[in-house]
Structure formats: structure tokens, C-alpha cells
Amino acid sequence: MNIDVRLATAQDRSLIEEFYVREGKNFQQLIQHSAATPVGASSETMFVIAVIRGMVVAALKLDIAKDPSLGRIGFIRHFEIEDDLEETDLGTKMLKKTIELAHEKSLRALEAAFDVSRADLFDLYNESGFREERKEVYLRKDFRPGFFD
8 A cells, every 4th residue: 555644735734624624533623733742833733644545534634833842843733543544553653754844944842732531642652753842731620610511
């Protein structure tokens, strides 16, 4: 099976949106959040995709921002792979392409953010040379019930 792993172009937008919808994600929300990274506003946002016969089967979002202490760094988010391809080396190929892009763009580091329930991604990142930098927990205290509670 010939899988093309590459940087997405503007012409790929509808294919990427279709992929994220199949994965149960709201693509419009994903791109609206591109302005925010852990260190501030993103200066560039791009997607790395895997395509088979004109269909996106894997995608990840890469935001680039400037960390005051390090310089330009990349933030990987929303990394998804079609269920039938999760047990292949596609995830490794996607990360290799992202690391190539990071070198081309002279980034000082890459960081990845994902849901704690995604042990598969944790293992993939570890195997690709990422190390656990810190653990973050998001907590919320609600003060009043919603309309339908």
C-alpha cells in the first residue's frame, strides 16, 4: 500500500476536514485554536498528513511559536490515525516527517500534547526520542449547573 506522508497544502483542507470528522473531531474548532500555544500566539500552523488514493488516513497539527527561553518551537496536537492503520508504522512515518519539517524550519524543540488516555501515542513519542517534560492536569470547578442539568 503506497502511503504519501507530506505537508498538507491549501487544496487538502476539505480532505483533512473529512478525516477529522470521521475521527469524531470538529475541524473548525481545531483550526480556531491555532492561535494559542503554551507559550503564546502561534506564528505558523500546518498539518502533516498521510494520503492513500486521494483520502487522508492520518493527520497531525503542528503549531510554531516562540518560547522566550528557547526560541522557535513546534507543538504537535490532534494526532489521529485511521483505526485500521494504528498498528502499522504510519505513526512513526508521520513523526519522522514532522521532525524533518522541524529541522527545515530551524526549530529548537518539538512538544506534543495529547489526552492522557492515549497510551499508544505516549509509546510512539517515546520510541521517536521524545521525553516526558512535565505533567499537566486541567481542573475545573463549576459554580452553577448548566441549562440541562
